[in-house]
Amino acid sequence: MTTFPLSRRDLLASLSSAALVGLSASAAAAENATPELIDVHLHIASSRLSRSTGNEALPEPFDQTLQPGGFERLGAQIAQELRGAGVTQGLCMPSTEISDADPLGIQRSLTQAKHIAGVKLHAIGLAHPERFDLDHLKRVEAVLESGAVKALKAYLGYLHYDPYSVGYRAYFRLAAKYKIPVIFHTGDTNSERAKLKHAHPLAIDEIAVDFPHTNFVLAHFGNPWVLDAAQVMYKNPNVWVDLSAFLVGTAEQFATMHQSGVVERTVERVREGIEFVEASDRFLFGSDWPLAPIAAYRDVVAKMFPANERAGVFADNAKRLFRLS
Numbered sequence: 167m168t169t170f171p172l173s174r175r176d177l178l179a180s181l182s183s184a185a186l187v188g189l190s191a192s193a194a195a196a197e198n199a200t201p202e203l204i205d206v207h208l209h210i211a212s213s214r215l216s217r218s219t220g221n222e223a224l225p226e227p228f229d230q231t232l233q234p235g236g237f238e239r240l241g242a243q244i245a246q247e248l249r250g251a252g253v254t255q256g257l258c259m260p261s262t263e264i265s266d267a268d269p270l271g272i273q274r275s276l277t278q279a280k281h282i283a284g285v286k287l288h289a290i291g292l293a294h295p296e297r298f299d300l301d302h303l304k305r306v307e308a309v310l311e312s313g314a315v316k317a318l319k320a321y322l323g324y325l326h327y328d329p330y331s332v333g334y335r336a337y338f339r340l341a342a343k344y345k346i347p348v349i350f351h352t353g354d355t356n357s358e359r360a361k362l363k364h365a366h367p368l369a370i371d372e373i374a375v376d377f378p379h380t381n382f383v384l385a386h387f388g389n390p391w392v393l394d395a396a397q398v399m400y401k402n403p404n405v406w407v408d409l410s411a412f413l414v415g416t417a418e419q420f421a422t423m424h425q426s427g428v429v430e431r432t433v434e435r436v437r438e439g440i441e442f443v444e445a446s447d448r449f450l451f452g453s454d455w456p457l458a459p460i461a462a463y464r465d466v467v468a469k470m471f472p473a474n475e476r477a478g479v480f481a482d483n484a485k486r487l488f489r490l491s
């Protein structure tokens with residue numbers, strides 16, 4: 167019996183912005199809607215990971231922003247997607263392309279966010295493991311001082327550096343100083359050019375111990391190494407988890423995955439990790455849009471937690487960690 171109509175690799179390769187935007191906004195009514203929804207893992211601008219990893223199969227719904235009026239058009243589509251899912255605030259992943267004028271890779275996100283009405287969007291800056299020279303770090307600190315970013319992101323695996331590489335350490339210290347967390351990509355990568363050994367969640371234990379004043383987020387709960395990630399989180403009070411990208415696809419593909427039992431089995435697998443951690447107050451909702459329709463993914467994450475814990479996972483935990491109002 168075939169349970170997966172397509173593999174996750176195939177799904178990722180087949181995704182296009184046209185298929186996702188619009189379809190997902192009309193996705194099933196919010197079975198488990200909460201008054202507030204904060205999505206801590208959005209890509210509203212290209213991360214340029216495909217360029218740095220040589221993987222052409224990554225979806226690039228952002229190409230239209232190269233055309234005149236493109237930011238406006240895509241902005242209207244993204245706003246429809248976010249508001250249709252009930253998202254009130256969102257955190258936006260950075261580009262891996264940086265410059266002196268944009269040392270944290272946030273300019274495209276900020277430009278795009280201006281054209282997305284009705285949702286409070288915040289930028290996440292790039293921790294670039296090759297840029298720890300003092301001049302660069304001075305420019306980084308100036309951005310952090312201005313309050314323009316709510317977190318830093320390290321693209322583990324895609325960039326071939328371990329989390330404890332010397333190049334990341336200054337960023338961990340700055341994050342503690344400015345009271346913002348550092349988010350790591352952990353687990354499976356959407357690129358054959360990426361190296362998994364850098365993205366295993368167990369590696370975060372070492373820096374969680376060495377940098378006790380910095381908060382760290384394991385994006386994707388280390389999938390498929392969920393129990394390893396759960397152990398790192400259970401032991402270290404400064405480690406949090408975002409639950410994005412356990413399933414990817416269009417709204418139609420999500421409906422198929424519900425019918426075939428894939429959603430149920432995935433939820434069970436994640437719940438094993440959540441139960442190991444014994445508390446839900448450091449779990450965060452993230453969709454990894456445009457890889458998944460937000461409304462459909464929200465309904466999947468809702469199944470991972472009892473009703474009385476959902477407000478925390480969908481909003482309150484993120485408010486505490488990122489100091490959002």
Ligand SMILES: [Zn+2]
Nearest residue numbers: 207209259454
């Ligand atoms: Zn992502």
